[in-house]
Amino acid sequence: MNTFLIKGDLCFSEDPYHIRLCPDSYLLCRDGLCKGIFPQIPEQYKDLPLKDYSGKMIIPGMSDLHVHAPQFSYRGLGMDMELLDWLNTYTFPEESKYTDLDYADLAYQQFVDALRRSTTTRASVFATVHNPATELLMEKMEASGLISCVGKVNMDRNCPDYIREKSAAASVAATEEWICHVKDRFRNTKPILTPRFIPTCTDELIKGLRTLVEKYHVPVQSHLSENFGEIAWVKELCPGAKNYGDAYDRFGLFGGDHPCIMAHCVHSDAEEQALMKKNGVFIAHSPLSNTNIASGVAPISAYIKGGLEVGLASDVAGGDSENLLHSIVGAIRASKLRWRLLDQEVKPLSVDEAFYIATLGGGRFFGQVGSFLEGYEFDAVVLDDSTIVHPQELSLRARLERSLYLADDRHIMAKFVKGNQLF
Amino acid sequence: MNTFLIKGDLCFSEDPYHIRLCPDSYLLCRDGLCKGIFPQIPEQYKDLPLKDYSGKMIIPGMSDLHVHAPQFSYRGLGMDMELLDWLNTYTFPEESKYTDLDYADLAYQQFVDALRRSTTTRASVFATVHNPATELLMEKMEASGLISCVGKVNMDRNCPDYIREKSAAASVAATEEWICHVKDRFRNTKPILTPRFIPTCTDELIKGLRTLVEKYHVPVQSHLSENFGEIAWVKELCPGAKNYGDAYDRFGLFGGDHPCIMAHCVHSDAEEQALMKKNGVFIAHSPLSNTNIASGVAPISAYIKGGLEVGLASDVAGGDSENLLHSIVGAIRASKLRWRLLDQEVKPLSVDEAFYIATLGGGRFFGQVGSFLEGYEFDAVVLDDSTIVHPQELSLRARLERSLYLADDRHIMAKFVKGNQLF
Numbered sequence: 001m002n003t004f005l006i007k008g009d010l011c012f013s014e015d016p017y018h019i020r021l022c023p024d025s026y027l028l029c030r031d032g033l034c035k036g037i038f039p040q041i042p043e044q045y046k047d048l049p050l051k052d053y054s055g056k057m058i059i060p061g062m063s064d065l066h067v068h069a070p071q072f073s074y075r076g077l078g079m080d081m082e083l084l085d086w087l088n089t090y091t092f093p094e095e096s097k098y099t100d101l102d103y104a105d106l107a108y109q110q111f112v113d114a115l116r117r118s119t120t121t122r123a124s125v126f127a128t129v130h131n132p133a134t135e136l137l138m139e140k141m142e143a144s145g146l147i148s149c150v151g152k153v154n155m156d157r158n159c160p161d162y163i164r165e166k167s168a169a170a171s172v173a174a175t176e177e178w179i180c181h182v183k184d185r186f187r188n189t190k191p192i193l194t195p196r197f198i199p200t201c202t203d204e205l206i207k208g209l210r211t212l213v214e215k216y217h218v219p220v221q222s223h224l225s226e227n228f229g230e231i232a233w234v235k236e237l238c239p240g241a242k243n244y245g246d247a248y249d250r251f252g253l254f255g256g257d258h259p260c261i262m263a264h265c266v267h268s269d270a271e272e273q274a275l276m277k278k279n280g281v282f283i284a285h286s287p288l289s290n291t292n293i294a295s296g297v298a299p300i301s302a303y304i305k306g307g308l309e310v311g312l313a314s315d316v317a318g319g320d321s322e323n324l325l326h327s328i329v330g331a332i333r334a335s336k337l338r339w340r341l342l343d344q345e346v347k348p349l350s351v352d353e354a355f356y357i358a359t360l361g362g363g364r365f366f367g368q369v370g371s372f373l374e375g376y377e378f379d380a381v382v383l384d385d386s387t388i389v390h391p392q393e394l395s396l397r398a399r400l401e402r403s404l405y406l407a408d409d410r411h412i413m414a415k416f417v418k419g420n421q422l423f
Numbered sequence: 424m425n426t427f428l429i430k431g432d433l434c435f436s437e438d439p440y441h442i443r444l445c446p447d448s449y450l451l452c453r454d455g456l457c458k459g460i461f462p463q464i465p466e467q468y469k470d471l472p473l474k475d476y477s478g479k480m481i482i483p484g485m486s487d488l489h490v491h492a493p494q495f496s497y498r499g500l501g502m503d504m505e506l507l508d509w510l511n512t513y514t515f516p517e518e519s520k521y522t523d524l525d526y527a528d529l530a531y532q533q534f535v536d537a538l539r540r541s542t543t544t545r546a547s548v549f550a551t552v553h554n555p556a557t558e559l560l561m562e563k564m565e566a567s568g569l570i571s572c573v574g575k576v577n578m579d580r581n582c583p584d585y586i587r588e589k590s591a592a593a594s595v596a597a598t599e600e601w602i603c604h605v606k607d608r609f610r611n612t613k614p615i616l617t618p619r620f621i622p623t624c625t626d627e628l629i630k631g632l633r634t635l636v637e638k639y640h641v642p643v644q645s646h647l648s649e650n651f652g653e654i655a656w657v658k659e660l661c662p663g664a665k666n667y668g669d670a671y672d673r674f675g676l677f678g679g680d681h682p683c684i685m686a687h688c689v690h691s692d693a694e695e696q697a698l699m700k701k702n703g704v705f706i707a708h709s710p711l712s713n714t715n716i717a718s719g720v721a722p723i724s725a726y727i728k729g730g731l732e733v734g735l736a737s738d739v740a741g742g743d744s745e746n747l748l749h750s751i752v753g754a755i756r757a758s759k760l761r762w763r764l765l766d767q768e769v770k771p772l773s774v775d776e777a778f779y780i781a782t783l784g785g786g787r788f789f790g791q792v793g794s795f796l797e798g799y800e801f802d803a804v805v806l807d808d809s810t811i812v813h814p815q816e817l818s819l820r821a822r823l824e825r826s827l828y829l830a831d832d833r834h835i836m837a838k839f840v841k842g843n844q845l846f
Contacts, residue, residue, distance in 0.1 A: 073814050076825035079755075080773065107814035114812075294759040294771060320752075320828040329743075332502075333753075334760065336717040341764040348717065350503065389537075391496050391530035398500055405499035405743040408831065 002032040002419030005045055008053035008382065010037060011400045012060050012372040013360040016304045019352050021396045024054065029378040032419030036374060051421075053382050053414065057399060060370050061121025061379030061417060062324040063362030064314050066221070066263040066284035068126040069137055069150075070095050070104075071317030072111035079292040079320070083227040084199075086293055086318075088160070095128045095153075096163045104133035112140040114322050117409045119358075120314075121379040121417045122366045123148045124221055124261055124284070126194055129155055129165055131178045138182055142189040145422040147366065147379075151194025151221055152178045156205045159196075172208035179216050188417075190218075192261075197223040198234045198247045210252045219259035221284075222248065225272065226264035227295045245272040245281075255279035259365060263313060264289075265303075266296040273308065282309045282365045285357060287330040289318025297338035299346040300331065304353060304361075311362020312354075328354045328404050351401055382414035383407055425455040425842030428468055431476035431805065433460060434823045435483050435795040436779040439727045443795075444819045447477065452801040455842030459797060474844075476805050476837065480822060483793050484544025484802030484840060485747040486785030487737050489644070489686040489707035491549040492560055492573075493518050493527075494740035495534035502715040502743070506650040507622075509716050509741075511583070518551045518576075519586045527556035535563040537745050540832045542781075543737075544802040544840045545789045546571045547644055547684055547707070549617055552578055552588055554601045561605055565612040568845040570789065570802075574617025574644055575601045579628045582619075595631035602639050611840075613641075615684075620646040621657045621670045633675045642682035644707075645671065648695065649687035650718045668695040668704075678702035682788060686736060687712075688726075689719045696731065705732045705788050708780060710753040712741025720761035722769040723754065727776060727784075734785020735777075751777045751827050774824050805837035806830055 006029060010022040028035040028045060041050070071091065078090040098104045115123060125141070125148055127134035134152040141148045154171045155164055165171035179191050193209050195201040212218060225231055225244050234244045241247035245268070248254035254262075256279040263284040268276070276283065285300050303310050312331065314322050321327075335349040363370020369377050385403050388411070394402070403411065415422045429452060433445040451458040451468060464473070494514065501513040521527045538546065548564070548571055550557035557575040564571045575598060579588045588594035602614050616632050618624040635641060648654055648667045657667045664670035668691070671677035677685075679702040686707040691699070699706065708723050726733050735754065737745050744750075758772040786793020792800050808826050811834070817825070826834065838845045 076828035077821055103814060110812045110814060288756075291756045291760055294763045296763050297760065330756075333711075333714045333756075337714055337720065337757065337760045338764065340717045340719050341761065389533045391526060391533060402499035410833075 003030045004049040004051055005041060006051040006053065006058065006380070008056045008058040009396050009399070010058050010372055011396065013352070013356040014371070014373065016353050016356045016361065019355055019400070023396045027058070027372055029419050032378055034372045034374060034376045034378050037372065055386070056413065057383040057385060057396070057403065058380050059383065059400070060359040060363065060372060061381055061415065062119045062358045063122040063311055063366060063370060064120045064322070064324055065124050065261050065282060065311035065362045065365060066286055066313035067123055067316050067322065069108055069111045070098050070128050072114065072322065073107050075317045076320045081293065082229060083293055083295060084229050084233070092160050092163050098128040098130050098133040101132055101136060104136055108133070108137045108140050112144050116144045116146060116422065117412065118323050119381045119412065120322065120324055121146060121381070121415065122363065122369060124192060124365070125150045126221070127152055129153045129163060131174055134178060135182060138186060138189045142186040145188070145417055145420060147188040147417055149190050149192035149219060149221070151192040154195045154205055154209065155200040157202050158199050168202050168204035168208055171205055172212065175209065176212055179212065179218060183216060193218050193220045195222050195253070197230070198244065199230065199237060203251065206248065206251045206253055213252065213258050217258070220253050221261040222263070224262035224265050225268045226266055226290070228267065231267060243269060243272045245275045249275060249279070255281040261365060263315060264295065264298065266290055266298045273303070273306065277306065277308050280309060282311055282362070284311055284313035285331060286313040286315035286319060287334040288320060288327055289315035291330065291334055292320060293318050297334040299338070299343070300335060300357065301349050301353060302346045309361070309364060310357050311365060312358040323408060324358050325404055325407055328358050331357065351404065355404070378416055378419045380416040381412055383411050384413045385411055387411065426453045427472040427474055428464060429474040429476065429481065429803070431479045431481040432819050432822070433481050433795055434819065436775070436783040437794070437796065439776050439779045439784065442775050442778055442823070446819045450481070450795055452842050455801055457795045457797060457799045457801050460795065478809070479836065480806040480808060480819070480826065481803050482806060482823070483782040483786065483795060484804055484838065485542045485781045486545040486734055486789060486793060487543045487745070487747055488547050488684050488705060488734035488785045488788060489709055489736035490546055490739050490745065492531055492534045493521050493551050495537065495745065496530050498740040499743045504716065505652060506716055506718060507652050507656070515583050515586050521551040521553050521556040524555055524559060527559050531556070531560045531563050535567050539567045539569060539845065540835065541746050542804045542835065543745065543747055544569060544804070544838065545786065545792060547615060547788070548573045549644070550575055552576045552586060554597055557601060558605060561609060561612045565609040568611070568840055568843060570611040570840055572613050572615035572642060572644070574615040577618045577628055577632065578623040580625050581622045591625050591627035591631055594628055595635065598632065599635055602635065602641060606639060616641050616643045618645050618676065620653070621667065622653065622660060626674065629671065629674045629676055636675065636681050640681070643676050644684040645686070647685035647688050648691045649689055649713070651690065654690060666692060666695045668698045672698060672702070678704040684788060686738060687718065687721065689713055689721045696726070696729065700729065700731050703732060705734055705785070707734055707736035708754060709736040709738035709742060710757040711743060711750055712738035714753065714757055715743060716741050720757040722761070722766070723758060723780065724772050724776060725769045732784070732787060733780050734788060735781040746831060747781050748827055748830055751781050754780065774827065778827070801839055801842045803839040804835055806834050807836045808834055810834065
């Protein structure tokens with residue numbers, strides 16, 4: 001099933017600075033892995049099934065490193081505040097609805113359907129504090145054919161009663177129970193530890209979650225240095241931590257011996273950046289969210305140049321769309337305004353860099369994912385850009401560039417995850 | 424034909440700070456004008472035709488105060504430079520193609536078709552220096568049913584030979600010939616004087632165009648204070664002008680006795696702002712363009728507060744989309760980053776302000792346009808937002824807000840210009 005040739009106009013990142021273009025070429029997918037690109041069908045593969053998308057663009061599937069499934073319901077709404085007020089006014093009331101499994105069933109299905117139709121093939125997802133709804137979301141993600149990590153959220157302080165877990169111990173126990181329920185249940189959907197962020201997690205909770213990392217070898221995701229008010233609050237809450245990142249790291253919840261994603265990193269100082277680099281922490285860059293709730297703009301081209309791990313994220317519903325094409329454009333635009341308004345030392349993101357973080361940069365969190373280089377898992381999206389009218393012949397490079405700006409789900413005609421065709 | 428009742432969920436600006444919501448209401452359109460909103464059908468109108476869009480949103484048509492028709496072909500491309508390099512590298516070579524009427528026919532039809540499908544009902548359009556292609560564009564605009572001003576561009580210096588007019592006198596003569604050809608030819612499509620910008624227009628040309636303002640009472644459009652390099656260049660070119668705006672004004676081409684649109688106004692100083700206010704110059708705010716080619720962000724909420732005339736613009740192809748919904752969101756986002764990164768004295772744009780500049784703010788250039796208040800011309804777009812899934816009941820206000828972020832041409836089910844139904 002997962003061995004075939006696919007033909008089309010291939011576009012993929014080789015590294016942060018080079019998009020490789022292979023017009024009218026054949027890619028061999030063997031057992032779900034990329035095994036070579038050829039201008040013609042090699043003799044030894046002539047009997048393999050051929051998926052012929054001649055004239056269409058084939059790009060790697062994208063990885064959404066940070067997305068809140070329960071917030072999909074209010075995407076495009078309530079972006080008139082900064083982070084901390086926004087959480088209390090919009091987020092917590094909405095997330096509390098997921099005690100109701102009927103509501104969760106409806107809302108999560110809408111989220112998963114939209115993600116399935118998008119360019120995303122992998123995702124790292126926040127659910128809510130509720131175990132049953134989180135398991136329901138995982139069932140739906142599994143059924144979608146996408147590959148994902150999904151996290152039950154932990155919160156034991158600084159949030160309303162109706163959504164706060166009763167104690168650190170209760171939160172850790174519920175998390176362990178959930179991990180045991182789900183860790184071997186799905187092929188493509190895995191648990192990820194998800195302390196919301198330092199302000200809502202006591203030291204005791206962070207320490208407790210560390211025991212689960214050691215026991216179950218689960219990855220970790222959280223938020224980091226998104227907003228000035230948040231950062232000041234963390235400093236107050238954790239006077240012993242050297243910086244926000246260290247508030248996780250001092251208890252062993254900041255990468256190093258486990259895979260770790262930190263969303264935002266808008267205002268990380270040099271020390272925090274060095275710690276992320278040392279520990280291999282993945283930065284989930286969320287440009288639309290950081291713009292919509294006026295957090296700022298992370299210096300992404302500098303992070304890439306500095307060798308940090310950077311992926312892209314929709315961050316629904318701080319971000320208003322699950323469509324990572326919009327986030328690619330949002331990342332480029334935000335970087336240009338950062339350059340113009342704040343700091344000409346950090347260059348704007350190029351198209352190549354923005355495409356890279358959406359595909360190969362974030363894909364690295366999931367293994368050899370996000371490119372068509374030899375040995376990479378074959379995640380792909382086929383784009384039919386023929387309905388984006390133009391009066392002239394365009395190069396493949398130009399077709400790719402404009403599609404980042406102009407394409408939407410209408411232009412996605414096929415999608416593959418690890419060689420499995422979703423549609 | 425243009426007298427009817429229309430029913431739906433009405434949303435429109437009363438002023439920059441208030442969107443009025445009339446759910447499930449009837450609007451009377453008489454001879455193309457708005458003549459009242461009613462909760463039920465008044466007895467005296469019960470025999471009028473009823474256009475029933477129950478459950479759909481009806482919003483005013485939008486005015487695009489600045490869009491380059493010949494640049495539509497490269498929207499989404501070539502945004503890796505700032506203005507002056509961008510013009511030389513991408514714009515001028517593309518615009519030179521419009522000597523070829525077959526090319527113009529194909530490319531302009533694609534532009535007009537896209538504009539017709541969008542939320543735009545009025546537009547102020549740049550063509551190229553070429554008279555025949557500009558007239559062809561005007562024919563197409565007229566056939567579309569949209570209402571517009573279209574300008575043959577003037578350039579007699581600082582641009583490549585292949586697109587430069589031979590002299591100021593030749594440029595003025597060609598412009599007069601064009602005005603005489605088109606001024607009484609169309610019902611909905613009118614000529615507008617279009618000196619590209621000061622760097623490409625000699626004083627002699629500006630003076631010559633002033634004679635045409637006096638003779639034919641035509642409006643004027645141009646560019647102003649978009650980019651630092653451009654502004655410095657204007658200072659060099661016009662040492663006698665007090666500021667960039669004065670380089671137009673000292674020869675009478677900056678509003679006052681004629682309607683005038685100036686695109687961008689990103690870096691206008693207090694004196695230039697005062698001159699715009701005094702002369703009633705319309706600012707065409709082009710947030711996507713100003714972001715894409717890294718010009719900066721105009722302080723729009725301050726302009727509105729200061730009583731300046733502000734409308735919205737797609738500025739294709741500095742802007743990548745003719746869809747003004749994208750520009751509304753772009754304006755809000757850019758204003759948030761301006762606030763965060765540059766200047767907390769100027770507040771981010773609210774949804775109400777951004778919706779206002781797209782509808783009533785820019786509509787004012789065309790008369791009583793851009794609202795459903797009594798006496799306004801009935802330009803309207805009917806949005807079917809039912810396919811934007813959500814798990815809960817939403818208020819009309821919430822439906823409108825999210826549609827600005829999430830809707831596209833798929834959601835536009837009907838469109839009216841001055842009471843004429845386009846589709």
